[in-house]
Amino acid sequence: MIARIVSISLNTFRENLREKLLYNLLIFALLMIGSSILLSRLTLGDYHRLILDLGLASINIFGVLIAIFVGIGLVSKEIDKKTIYTIISKPVPRYAFLVGKYLGLVITLMANTVVMIIGLLVVLHVMDVPITVLLFKSLSLIFVELMVITAVALVFSTFTSSTLSAIFTLAIYVIGHLSADLKTFGEKMDTVGRGILSALYYIMPNLERFNLKGHVINHVDLSADDLLLTFAYGASYTVMLLVLASMIFQRRDFQ
Amino acid sequence: MAIPTVILKTEVLRKTFKVGFWGKQVTALEGLNLEVRQGEVFGFLGPNGAGKTTTLKMLMGLIYPTSGKAWLFGKDIGNAEAKARLGFLPESPYFYDYLTGIEFLQFYGHLFGLRGGSLHRRIDELLDLVGMTHARDLQLRKFSKGMLQRIGIAQALINDPELVVLDEPMSGLDPIGRKEIRDLILRLKETGKTIFFSSHILHDAELLCDRVSILVKGRLVAMGRISDLIGAASMQSIEAVVEGLGSDGLAQVRPLTIKVTVHGERALLVLNGQEQVDPILDKIRAAKAKLISLTPQNSSLEDLFMREVREQGGRA
């Protein structure tokens, strides 16, 4: 079964590599990272901060854009183009198809992120900005965030159109970054409101957990325990979404 | 004669869809009972929208029946073992158009767990079988419709299936393309495969099929050998063209015919069957009229089809 999942994910990766959107976003990201060299000439004082700030933000934002806009088409495009018919009629369980598609995009994201990271490291090296372990911690959590968002996009992709998936996924992305606030607002409400908001808080992905950009810029370390727990949180959330997506997908009629 | 093995069977298979905002129920398939036997070419016929594709999708596990059951090789539909012995070509297929012919077949081979030398040999064989060897390194986006259909069939055959299911394999193709697919189907039959295909083009079915079934508006209206079906429905009519019958003669023959059409001196008499021939000839002789021609009209699959569709109040 694993061999089949791998075949599907490699095919998905190959398919993704043909997306023009991907290259546009990647080039834009590299330009943004590179432009920090110019901007740092203009700024006074702490230019290390600016370069790190801009670099991490670019990697994060463009990663998220790729995850969302490629992720939403993962399954719905296969259904629209009816390419899924030939796969599901083969002895490939539906969950395997789904996991294969997911891993394919994760490979794509990995390749993209690596390219962007290399770009950032080059800039940091040229500008003599110290490269810290914390930077890599932050980058790894950015990647975990991308994996969670891809899984969110996949869930929506299994039962609705690309446009709606994009809107829903973006909404979850925004809520995910405000979810800590949801809880605090809830605490100021009556029991019903509090119940609803704290339920939302626990069910929505808390994407702020994967945000270490501020830590890197202000040199606030994150302990190994915290990092590990955050990884575990991301992994568990992702697997949960994949199971949910499989359940929805298993019940679906392909018309 | 040994009883042939039934490899595809459905029992009161039914599918309803919810359509529109209010989820109105629409029945796509109404209690289908079907049996496909090993080694035969089975034509699943019906006008567009009769529920053919819905049935095939259910058999392939792409959609779920609302009620009823279906078995492939004695196993429930959707069973992985059954799927491994099956090949499927969807209707007007779209494939990953960035792949080349060979990559495309490799991908589907991998889905069956085939790899290495044996897969390579299989791919070469198939490309040869469907006459696509020249396009092995061409991207699918550059394929013509006929080429896509042929590589699609190759894809369906990658696992050397016992049953090949084709959805409208001839539609959208030019006469040459259709001939090629027909030959391919016959060649597959020779190698002992069972072929189950849907079509709304009756001529193809008439040339290929051992047995057919006709589906109209989600209901099965006929199933059996073509000859039996036509025979059973056969009320062979006979047409006689007569000259100089005159009004008296016409009045004489009219009770014996189904229909009379007069063109000046000539009259076209349509007779119900063989029994009417002798009395009519007697009358013609008596009227001293001249018999121009006497032609038995063989009822074709098309007549049967049209009649069934009309009886169901549908449109062909």
Added chain:
Amino acid sequence: MKARQLHSKSQNLITWLLLSLLLCMTIMLQYQLQQREGHVQKLEQLRLLPRGEVLKPALLGYHHLGADIIWLKIIQVLGERIVGEKDYEWLYHALDVATTLDTKYIYAYDAGATVLAELAGRVDLSNQLLEKGLEPNPGSWRIPFVLGFNHFFHLGDHLRAADYMARAARVPGFPPAGPPPYVARLATRLYAQGQNPEVAIEFLEGMLQQTHEDWVRDQLERRKKRVTVERDLQTIERSVQRYIEKNGRNPLSLLDLVVNGVLTRMPIEPYGGEYRLNSKTGEVTSSTHAERMRVYRSSDAMAKKGDIE
């Protein structure tokens, strides 16, 4: 066939179990992480806000929404009330960002400045924020009002306080949007008798009418009690003075003042203590507050923050 159905049903059950299990695990991890972070992260979020001038173009026209969200975050931090010295710099930064994004965010100026002055003791930051808001908000009487309040209570500068109050009173309009009538009255009284605790009490009452945040109200109520003590002490002192003029000696007790008719009634100490008279020196004190508030002594107009607590 029955067995097969059973099989698919049990498979279904397993998936549901798996999903619930993963959900529980996720929630537990989320909870665990939340326990670990505590209060620090929220403040850090404020600290990490980019400058308003940078953020504004980045928000692509949604800067009002941005200001709202930042304000909501600020409110959360304020609600926690365990804020240290350094944290107020971040708070000020966040307020600055919010009011740069939306220069007419009067509530943010008003409540933000009150918190900075009252809870953080950072009158400098509070005034800086308010001064920034004066120009874009000529129609708001609250901003000059709070500025006046700061100058009066924290800087002890009753003349500048009176200027600000007069400015607040000149803002056109009627309550609730325009300035309430007591603003003009306060301005006049500030010019005339800046050191009178009665003025301060009226000022505080005006402020209390406009303030709805409990934590700020508490602070204002405390301040009002403290000023009430001062007012009572001054009233008693004046009676003692009159008593001496009348009788040529110090009164023996406070009751003596009332009996003598120089004090109309005995004031009640708002903290539940009592007022005391030293019959030898004629000095009047409160049992709860030994220190006096120098602000309301014409001799030393300048006060320090510590006075008021």
